[in-house]
Amino acid sequence: MGRNRLTPQEIELKKVISSNLNKLLEKTTKKKIDVHRLLNIPQSTVSDYFSGKTLPSEENISKLADFFGVNTYDIDPRMRATDSNYNELQMTLLTKYEKLNLDRKKKVVDYAEVQLKEQMRQQNKVHSINDTKNVYYVDVLGAVSAGTGEWLTREQHEEVSVNNEPPEYDFAVRVNGDSMTPLFSNGQIIYVNRVFETSEVRSNQFVIAELNGNAYVKKIVFSDNRRSCRLISLNKNYDDIVITVDDDFEVVGVVII
Incomplete structure (x- = not known):
């Protein structure tokens, strides 16, 4: 709108679009910096969209909709008539x-x-920040324990750079501990494909599992026709973790080997 005075409807629309953008971002492992880098929209402009300071152009609404995989009117209700x-x-x-x-x-x-x-x-695929130096950004979703358990939340994002192009993955985490050596070392970044049901997981796969609020990277072994399972460490100094019916247990991903 340039320097023109905004109408009350446009002022309210900025709030609606800002709210929609922030809700969509919360559903992903992305950050606003990724919107800037992947869509080539100036960082200050992205910040203004998310804070409700400015209205996105129709072109940028389309870019944002493609980025989040939604309809344009899921971001800007004005677009419903033209969609x-x-x-x-x-x-x-x-x-x-x-x-x-x-x-x-x-x-x-x-x-x-x-x-x-x-x-x-x-x-969620990473992107090169310098083709000549072959450096890539990875958004790391906190740490998982290779030992006795660690909290894992969506608020623990850490952006790191790596030299080798990662595989396609849903999210990445950092290993904390030595219970999975020699396969996974302390501090190593591992890439994970998300699973939505434990039935998708096969015995002897390496998984990211949440147990009673803590997150682990372990080898999972099913027994008794999948009615019971254990989380196994590769380092023999650590005991197996036997899952009981009283545990709050969920497999959230399979590690890409």
């Missing part, structure tokens, strides 16, 4: 979906889940 392509695609998909039997509908949902995971991997 006919999304509406048309949505109606086509729903019309065809309703004609399918139950088994085929489940296949559509499964396929959509695969596509969503792939999209999340692509969005």
Whole structure:
């Protein structure tokens, strides 16, 4: 709007867009600096969008929608009237979906889940900051214990640089401890593919598991037809952790080897 005075509606719209952007960012492992780097929008401009100081242009709304994998009107409600392509695609998909039997509908949902995971991997893919020096940024989601347990929250982000291009991954964590040596050393950054159900995990895989509020990197071994399991350290100085029915236990990811 330049130096023109904003209308009350536009002032309210800035608040709405700011709120939508911050909610979308909270659902990812990204930070505002990633929006700046990946979309080539000035850092000060990104900050103004998220704080509600300025209204994004239509072009930047489109870029932000692609970044978060949402519709443009999920960010800026003004775009709903002009987002006919999304509406048309949505109606086509729903019309065809309703004609399918139950088994085929489940296949559509499964396929959509695969596509969503792939999209999340692509969005979380690191990027080179200097092609000649081959340096990459990695957003590390805190630390996981290779010993006796450590808290892992989404508030512990740490941006680090690495020299080797990482694989495609959903999130990265830093190892704390020596219980998984020689495979994983203390301080090592490891890359993880997120899982949404423990049934996705196979016995003898290396996993990131949350147990009673603490996060571990361990080898998981199932027994008794998957009715019980243990978390195993590679360093024999550490005892296995046996999971009981009273434990609050969840596998959140599989380590990429």
